[in-house]
Amino acid sequence: MRNRKWMMAGFALFMTVPLALAGCGGSGGGKQAEGATSPGATKTSSEPIKLTLWGAVPSENGPQEVVDNWNKQNPDVQVEYVRFVNDDAGNLKLDTALISNQPVDMYVNYDFSLYEKRIKAGNALDLGIFSDYNVDDKMGEGAALWKVDDKYYGLPTQKGLSFVWLNKDMLDAKGLPVPMDWGLEEFRDYAAKLKSDKVWGLAQSDYYFTVPINGSLQKQSLQLTKDDGTSAFDNPLTVKTLQVYSDMMFTDKSLMPHTEQITSKPALDQMFVKGEAAMLFSTNQIFRTTNNIAEFPRSFKVAAAPAPKVNKDQTDYINAGGLGDVISINPSSKHQEAAWKFIQWYADEGMLPMAAGGRVPSSKDFPVDEAVALMFKGVEDTYDLDSIKRVMFGDLPLGLSRMDRKTGSEQQAIYDNVFSRKLTAEDGAKELARVHNKNLQASSK
Structure with missing residues (x-):
C-alpha cells in the first residue's frame, strides 16, 4: 500500500480472494494421480521426499515457520x-x-486470470x-x-476481505457508532464528520474505488455482464459510486484528491496509524x-466495518475479496x-503462523480462536x-472478480480521468x- 504501483498489483489480486476442492466436487474418483508418490509408501531409499512451495509472502512473515512446523x-x-x-515480473x-521443469511442486495463485491461464x-x-477432502463443505459457498x-x-486457503478500518477514539469523540452495515452516503457522512484541519476523513488507494461497483454488479454475473452479454458497468450504481467519491474529494474535502495522491504517493497505512486519517479502506494486510x-506507536483503538454498499438497502451486495491464496499442484510434480497432504494440512491447521500477518483462514475446521x-x-x-471479529470472521457474502487484467488496467485510466474531473x-x-465491451468482443473471437 505504499505506492500506487503496489496497489495496482493488489487490484489484480483483491478483487483481492474461494477454496474449492470438494471431495472434489467436480470430478470424482479416488484414484492416485499418475506419477504421484504417497508419503513414505513408495520410497526406494531413506532419503525424504522433497517438495517446493512457491508463494509471494515474504518468508519471515509466516511461510518459513509454516514449512518448519511441517518438516518437524x-x-x-x-x-x-x-x-x-x-x-x-514475479508471476x-x-x-x-512451471514450463521449464524447474522444481515447483506447489504454488500459490493470487489472481483469477493468472490462475485460469x-x-x-x-x-x-x-x-x-x-x-478425501470436501472443499465446498470446508470452505463454504x-x-x-x-x-x-x-x-x-x-x-483457496484464506478470506481476502476488503473493509474499512476506523479510529475508534475519533468515532467516540463524535458520538458515531462503529457501522455494522452502511451505504456510500453514510460512508461519506462519516468522513465529513471525522475530518479536521489535520485529519483526512478517509484515506484509500485508487484500487478501492472499484469495490462498491464490483460488489454491486457481481450478482448479475461473474463476468460483470448483462443478460445479453454486454457490459453492466453503465448503470446507476456505477454513476453514484463515481459521484460520491468525486464529491468527497472536491466538495467535502474529506478524501485526498486523486491527483494529489498520485503525486505525493503517501503511505496510507502509516497515515492511519499516525492519526492523520480517521478511516482507511484497506484489507487485512494492514495488520503488518x-x-x-x-x-x-499509537494510543487509539482500531475498529473495523464492512465495505460500504452503494445503497444501504441492497440485499444482493457481495463483498470484494472472496477466498484467495489458492494453492495449486504442478502436474509435473x-x-x-x-503435495496434496501438505495442502490439506496447511488449510486446516498449518497456516496458523500466517495469521499474525492478518491472513484469515477460510477452512471451517481451522482453530479460529488460536488464529485470533x-x-x-x-x-x-x-x-x-x-x-474486528464480526467483519473478518463473520459470514459476509464474499465474491471474486474474474475481470481480465487487460480490462482492469484499461479501466484504471478512466477512474483517473473521473477523479481528476476530466470526465x-x-x-x-x-x-x-x-x-469492457471492447475486450468482451475481442475475447469471443
Missing part, C-alpha cells in the same frame, strides 16, 4: 519455501519455472483425482467461484502496520499425493475486537462499459 512433524516429506514477488518468473496451459492439476469447467485446480506498535489470539498477540488492548460520473460509467 513429517521427516519423510520435507518442504522448501520459494518466494516470488506478486507482480508482473513471469513462476510461469517460466495456468490451468489452460496445463500447469495446474485437476484436484478431482483426490476424494465462495469456494465454487474458483472452479474452472466445474473442476477445482487449486485450494497496526500490529507494529514499536515502529508505529513426481509427488502429487504428498496469534493475530492480536501482545496488542489485544489496541483493537475493538468485537468489530463526469455519467461519462465515466459509459467509458468503463465501452472498454
Whole structure:
C-alpha cells in the first residue's frame, strides 16, 4: 500500500480472494494421480521426499515457520519455501519455472486470470483425482467461484476481505457508532464528520474505488455482464459510486484528491496509524502496520466495518475479496499425493503462523480462536475486537472478480480521468462499459 504501483498489483489480486476442492466436487474418483508418490509408501531409499512451495509472502512473515512446523512433524516429506514477488515480473518468473521443469511442486495463485491461464496451459492439476477432502463443505459457498469447467485446480486457503478500518477514539469523540452495515452516503457522512484541519476523513488507494461497483454488479454475473452479454458497468450504481467519491474529494474535502495522491504517493497505512486519517479502506494486510506498535506507536483503538454498499438497502451486495491464496499442484510434480497432504494440512491447521500477518483462514475446521489470539498477540488492548471479529470472521457474502487484467488496467485510466474531473460520473460509467465491451468482443473471437 505504499505506492500506487503496489496497489495496482493488489487490484489484480483483491478483487483481492474461494477454496474449492470438494471431495472434489467436480470430478470424482479416488484414484492416485499418475506419477504421484504417497508419503513414505513408495520410497526406494531413506532419503525424504522433497517438495517446493512457491508463494509471494515474504518468508519471515509466516511461510518459513509454516514449512518448519511441517518438516518437524513429517521427516519423510520435507518442504522448501520459494518466494516470488506478486507482480508482473514475479508471476513471469513462476510461469517460466512451471514450463521449464524447474522444481515447483506447489504454488500459490493470487489472481483469477493468472490462475485460469495456468490451468489452460496445463500447469495446474485437476484436484478431482483426490476424494478425501470436501472443499465446498470446508470452505463454504465462495469456494465454487474458483472452479474452472466445474473442476477445482487449486485450494483457496484464506478470506481476502476488503473493509474499512476506523479510529475508534475519533468515532467516540463524535458520538458515531462503529457501522455494522452502511451505504456510500453514510460512508461519506462519516468522513465529513471525522475530518479536521489535520485529519483526512478517509484515506484509500485508487484500487478501492472499484469495490462498491464490483460488489454491486457481481450478482448479475461473474463476468460483470448483462443478460445479453454486454457490459453492466453503465448503470446507476456505477454513476453514484463515481459521484460520491468525486464529491468527497472536491466538495467535502474529506478524501485526498486523486491527483494529489498520485503525486505525493503517501503511505496510507502509516497515515492511519499516525492519526492523520480517521478511516482507511484497506484489507487485512494492514495488520503488518497496526500490529507494529514499536515502529508505529499509537494510543487509539482500531475498529473495523464492512465495505460500504452503494445503497444501504441492497440485499444482493457481495463483498470484494472472496477466498484467495489458492494453492495449486504442478502436474509435473513426481509427488502429487504428498503435495496434496501438505495442502490439506496447511488449510486446516498449518497456516496458523500466517495469521499474525492478518491472513484469515477460510477452512471451517481451522482453530479460529488460536488464529485470533496469534493475530492480536501482545496488542489485544489496541483493537475493538468485537468489530474486528464480526467483519473478518463473520459470514459476509464474499465474491471474486474474474475481470481480465487487460480490462482492469484499461479501466484504471478512466477512474483517473473521473477523479481528476476530466470526465463526469455519467461519462465515466459509459467509458468503463465501452472498454469492457471492447475486450468482451475481442475475447469471443
